Amino acid sequence: MKCRVSAALLCMMLGVFAPSCQHKTETTRISAEQQRSSILTFKREGNEIGRSSLFELLERFPPVVVEGFDPYYQNVRRFRALPIEGILTKAYAADVASLRTHHWLLRAADGYTVPLSGERLLEGGACIAFEDLDKPSGWDPIGPQQANPGPFYLVWSKPTQTSLDTHPRPWQLASFDIVSFETAFPHTDPKVAKDDPAAHGYGIFKTYCIRCHAINREGGRVGPELNVPKSIVEYRPEEQIREYILNPATFRYGNMPAHLQLTKTDLDGLIAYFRVMQAHKHDPDAQKNGGAH
Known part of the structure; x- marks a missing residue:
């Protein structure tokens, strides 16, 4: 019990989630085949420098449970997710402080494009959700077009991060790109x-x-x-x-x-x-x- 309480307090201090964060306590429902076919691509100025499947990401990084208000669903949701800091520092072989100095483009599979400063993206709280824990299987549809947000949905875990203007939430997230706005x-x-x-x-x-x-x-x-x-x-x-x-x-x-x-x-x-x-x-x-x- 003491260990669990200490872990929870540590999560709260780090701002990994809000109002609830737990390290993985059960295996994901997503099949190994689906994990291997779910791909995130990493680019620099439009050129691919690497890619990782969900299977590979789960081998490297412990998932957390993110619980909080979701502005698209307009209610409190629970997701299994991966904090973004570890993923990006590994993909770009750079520390968080360095990555914060860059400008980023996040692209979704349907062409939705989000320019975002590194200071915003890496302010703490951004997570890549890969499983909807409020749905027995799959995902609840999202947005006006009732899309499937998977396999990757960017969520923000702090109570102050619910505005879509300041903290966008692209679903069907496909790639990260370090590139200046002027270059892109x-x-x-x-x-x-x-x-x-x-x-x-x-x-x-x-x-x-x-x-x-x-x-x-x-x-x-x-x-x-x-x-x-x-x-x-x-x-x-x-x-x-x-x-x-x-x-x-x-x-x-x-x-x-x-x-x-x-x-x-x-x-x-x-x-x-x-x-x-x-x-x-x-x-x-x-x-x-x-x-x-």
Whole structure:
């Protein structure tokens, strides 16, 4: 009993979970075959440097039980998971302090793309969930599209880490990549002065939009491309764009979340950004097919 209490206190002090964390006390229900076919890829500037199966990860790192509020499920959930620090330090042969200095891209199997600072990713609390303990088998579906979040779902374990804006939770997580934003998305930059409204809009785009949407074919692939072959401001009225960004469900039901927190200044900036990028199109697909941009 004393040993179990001490282990639990140690987990709490390290911030591995909240409000409940336990080291593995039973074997996973996931078959060895499934473990071997569930793969995480590790990259540096887009180039693969390694990959690990769930089977290999479980051989190297002890899983924990993460229990806490999940903003997608909108209730308290329990997952069997692996803290991210050990996985990344092993994959990149670097310590946590060094990895915190980098910029990261997390990509899901469906093209969802999450740019994240190393300070955020490795602040403590991030875990890769691989088993839904509240489901007898498999996973409960997640999100508006009722997707299967497995085999890997990024969760955050502290009570202060439930905002999807600051602590995104990509499901069907496929890869980690150390790469600067400028290197990954060079054709999204409006190249305007810092006090230009388009610069503010670019910041909003990077924070809220690029996870699902692309500019000049660079960014997420879940939602529509916003600049090529035509910019969204070329075929949608500005006022409609503003209203749709704020609350898309008033137009149609779909996967895009509401952004009611955005101010008029934010929306003005986004429109200004789209207008600037309209004049700076880069379409590699058109170039392959003989087009000129």
